[in-house]
Amino acid sequence: MDNHDLVALSERRQHQVDGVLTAFFRESHYRAKALGTPYATLWETLERNATGGKRFRPRMVMAAYEALGGEEPERAAYVGAAFELLHTALIVHDDVIDRDFMRRGGLNVSGSYRDIATTAGIPLPVAEHRGMSVAIIAGDLALFNAYRLIDRSGVEGALRTRLHDILDEAMFVSAAGELLDVDFALRQRPPSVDEVVEMERLKTAGYSFEGPLRAGAVLALASAEAEEALAGFGRNIGIAYQIVDDLLGVFGDERDTGKTTVGDLREGKSTVLFAHAVGTPEWAEVSDWFGSPELSVEQAQRIREVLEAAGSRRFAEALARDFANRAWESLTSEALPDAVREEFRPVVASVLGRVR
Amino acid sequence: MDNHDLVALSERRQHQVDGVLTAFFRESHYRAKALGTPYATLWETLERNATGGKRFRPRMVMAAYEALGGEEPERAAYVGAAFELLHTALIVHDDVIDRDFMRRGGLNVSGSYRDIATTAGIPLPVAEHRGMSVAIIAGDLALFNAYRLIDRSGVEGALRTRLHDILDEAMFVSAAGELLDVDFALRQRPPSVDEVVEMERLKTAGYSFEGPLRAGAVLALASAEAEEALAGFGRNIGIAYQIVDDLLGVFGDERDTGKTTVGDLREGKSTVLFAHAVGTPEWAEVSDWFGSPELSVEQAQRIREVLEAAGSRRFAEALARDFANRAWESLTSEALPDAVREEFRPVVASVLGRVR
Numbered sequence: 001m002d003n004h005d006l007v008a009l010s011e012r013r014q015h016q017v018d019g020v021l022t023a024f025f026r027e028s029h030y031r032a033k034a035l036g037t038p039y040a041t042l043w044e045t046l047e048r049n050a051t052g053g054k055r056f057r058p059r060m061v062m063a064a065y066e067a068l069g070g071e072e073p074e075r076a077a078y079v080g081a082a083f084e085l086l087h088t089a090l091i092v093h094d095d096v097i098d099r100d101f102m103r104r105g106g107l108n109v110s111g112s113y114r115d116i117a118t119t120a121g122i123p124l125p126v127a128e129h130r131g132m133s134v135a136i137i138a139g140d141l142a143l144f145n146a147y148r149l150i151d152r153s154g155v156e157g158a159l160r161t162r163l164h165d166i167l168d169e170a171m172f173v174s175a176a177g178e179l180l181d182v183d184f185a186l187r188q189r190p191p192s193v194d195e196v197v198e199m200e201r202l203k204t205a206g207y208s209f210e211g212p213l214r215a216g217a218v219l220a221l222a223s224a225e226a227e228e229a230l231a232g233f234g235r236n237i238g239i240a241y242q243i244v245d246d247l248l249g250v251f252g253d254e255r256d257t258g259k260t261t262v263g264d265l266r267e268g269k270s271t272v273l274f275a276h277a278v279g280t281p282e283w284a285e286v287s288d289w290f291g292s293p294e295l296s297v298e299q300a301q302r303i304r305e306v307l308e309a310a311g312s313r314r315f316a317e318a319l320a321r322d323f324a325n326r327a328w329e330s331l332t333s334e335a336l337p338d339a340v341r342e343e344f345r346p347v348v349a350s351v352l353g354r355v356r
Numbered sequence: 357m358d359n360h361d362l363v364a365l366s367e368r369r370q371h372q373v374d375g376v377l378t379a380f381f382r383e384s385h386y387r388a389k390a391l392g393t394p395y396a397t398l399w400e401t402l403e404r405n406a407t408g409g410k411r412f413r414p415r416m417v418m419a420a421y422e423a424l425g426g427e428e429p430e431r432a433a434y435v436g437a438a439f440e441l442l443h444t445a446l447i448v449h450d451d452v453i454d455r456d457f458m459r460r461g462g463l464n465v466s467g468s469y470r471d472i473a474t475t476a477g478i479p480l481p482v483a484e485h486r487g488m489s490v491a492i493i494a495g496d497l498a499l500f501n502a503y504r505l506i507d508r509s510g511v512e513g514a515l516r517t518r519l520h521d522i523l524d525e526a527m528f529v530s531a532a533g534e535l536l537d538v539d540f541a542l543r544q545r546p547p548s549v550d551e552v553v554e555m556e557r558l559k560t561a562g563y564s565f566e567g568p569l570r571a572g573a574v575l576a577l578a579s580a581e582a583e584e585a586l587a588g589f590g591r592n593i594g595i596a597y598q599i600v601d602d603l604l605g606v607f608g609d610e611r612d613t614g615k616t617t618v619g620d621l622r623e624g625k626s627t628v629l630f631a632h633a634v635g636t637p638e639w640a641e642v643s644d645w646f647g648s649p650e651l652s653v654e655q656a657q658r659i660r661e662v663l664e665a666a667g668s669r670r671f672a673e674a675l676a677r678d679f680a681n682r683a684w685e686s687l688t689s690e691a692l693p694d695a696v697r698e699e700f701r702p703v704v705a706s707v708l709g710r711v712r
Contacts, residue, residue: 028528032528032532035529035532036536038536039531039532039535096489097489097492097493129455130538130542133453134535134538136453136492137453137531137535137538140449141527141528141531143499143500144502144527145524148503148520151517161507164507171497171500172387172388172497175497176388178493179395179398179490179493180392180394182486182490186473186476186482202391
């Protein structure tokens with residue numbers, strides 16, 4: 001399969017998933033209009049927030065499904081769309097928890113409604129609370145509809161129950177990770193590297209990689225061995241991906257990633273980088289700046305230099321490589337056909353390529 | 357059926373619903389423990405918040421089901437428990453939106469976690485945000501599991517889809533009502549009586565009365581006419597109940613209702629009472645006090661006197677009576693057996709008894 005095929009295939013999958021989500025939002029919008037214009041507008045805002053991403057989770061479901069011989073990709077598109085809706089709900093609520101009003105360079109739900117309120121002359125703290133209130137409602141709506149998209153795929157009986165179980169576990173685990181993250185932000189002692197890895201595994205990797213891959217395998221009626229091998233791949237590549245994401249959040253090129261490289265430092269985000277650095281003597285110089293909302297561009301640059309000098313950048317890169325290699329090892333399982341390795345080799349390569 | 361039977365029957369139903377919920381929470385707690393003690397504690401807190409109420413919605417489901425001839429009340433208990441879990445999710449998130457830290461005289465999820473944080477020496481605003489963050493997570497968990505309780509009832513195929521549709525509609529409509537309520541709090545012009553009634557119908561009456569009654573009827577395989585008659589009863593009695601609730605929140609006896617009669621006045625809650633009063637000349641005297649968190653007990657008493665003098669209390673009582681009478685009219689439908697009227701006459705009587 002050459003690169004051109006890979007892209008073409010991916011576009012076809014994206015198109016199928018978009019079809020499912022577009023139909024869902026069209027129908028919801030129609031229902032909402034009957035209950036008033038403001039409610040219809042909320043659904044439009046939610047749809048905008050659900051469609052800006054890369055459809056990463058649906059693509060995982062569909063890639064696993066098709067590589068394992070599944071022949072009805074439209075079914076996989078419904079299951080993928082369910083994970084996408086879960087993802088939308090979780091990030092909308094995560095932004096409320098983090099008091100973020102932006103996402104992917106634009107306004108998120110909280111931000112849109114905050115700005116409507118400030119434009120109407122409402123004072124900022126009240127407007128912010130209003131934005132967050134509407135975002136809680138919007139996230140609830142996305143969350144409540146995820147299972148229903150699986151049902152729309154037409155799967156029945158034991159298979160349907162298994163897919164629901166997988167979606168349930170994905171959300172259950174993510175909530176545990178979100179709770180850990182909230183706890184990190186409050187306690188005196190900074191989290192250890194292991195604790196950060198565990199938090200990232202729970203909060204993001206589970207529902208973004210392991211869950212979608214497992215769902216794709218189950219829908220393709222793959223063997224239990226194949227499902228477990230793919231799930232093992234998902235667990236490890238998910239952590240690797242998250243560590244790389246944290247590295248790019250500090251050392252990345254803003255033109256490539258589309259996100260600022262001071263945000264995580266100003267937020268004092270609990271990452272592997274920070275968990276490693278905090279135990280080194282070099283860190284003392286910048287520890288007061290880390291997590292300061294007023295952090296200057298020069299101070300951020302100095303933190304980057306300290307993270308290099310303390311070996312934290314190298315450490316995080318090595319850890320990401322280690323998890324990516326473990327992920328690849330899972331893929332070499334005899335239970336998996338070559339098509340699976342072909343499908344996911346580029347994912348491993350992309351992670352490794354970014355930390356070399 | 358004498359009073360003794362009514363109570364005994366109700367206890368049996370409550371017992372069946374509690375069995376479903378207890379098993380669900382036991383299992384979730386067991387799964388959560390594997391992900392760490394803090395997560396298990398969150399599930400305990402959620403369970404406490406889910407079990408303090410009167411199981412009102414499950415009793416509606418079961419009463420409708422049994423009065424319409426349903427013979428497997430255990431099934432109805434699962435469907436009722438699904439509505440109870442939806443209710444838990446909605447009030448936990450509603451409390452975040454209203455920045456309430458108490459519920460039914462005790463700490464809610466936000467309050468419990470706020471207090472843990474302040475006890476650990478964390479400043480109040482940070483502790484409050486932490487409490488609200490955990491409450492968002494807890495509400496999400498309750499919300500995500502509602503459909504699954506319907507599945508556990510063992511219903512399959514078209515019947516299950518119908519029950520899911522009813523639960524979906526209940527949540528969809530409640531979100532629209534919550535959005536209206538958030539909008540009321542922010543705009544300049546106070547809401548009209550009709551707008552308040554519409555908000556209460558959407559936010560609470562739908563998922564508390566119409567949805568559960570419809571679900572009970574559908575599960576009992578009742579005719580479409582019977583289902584619609586019962587739904588019409590639910591819509592009207594739900595609004596009547598809500599207006600009475602608002603009346604009791606200002607004029608009630610705290611020993612009876614277990615809730616303070618200054619809370620709604622300090623909050624400036626949008627009720628029919630207020631929507632009526634605001635258009636009368638008497639209101640000017642107290643309008644600055646209404647909605648003030650520092651409202652004194654004497655000022656609250658003066659507002660009550662003004663609400664009487666302006667005729668707002670009488671107006672709200674008449675409106676509640678009117679909706680209760682319409683509810684009773686729905687029940688007289690020929691499509692409904694006498695058992696249904698016997699079952700729900702006490703509900704109508706209780707509403708009418710409180711406004712006479």
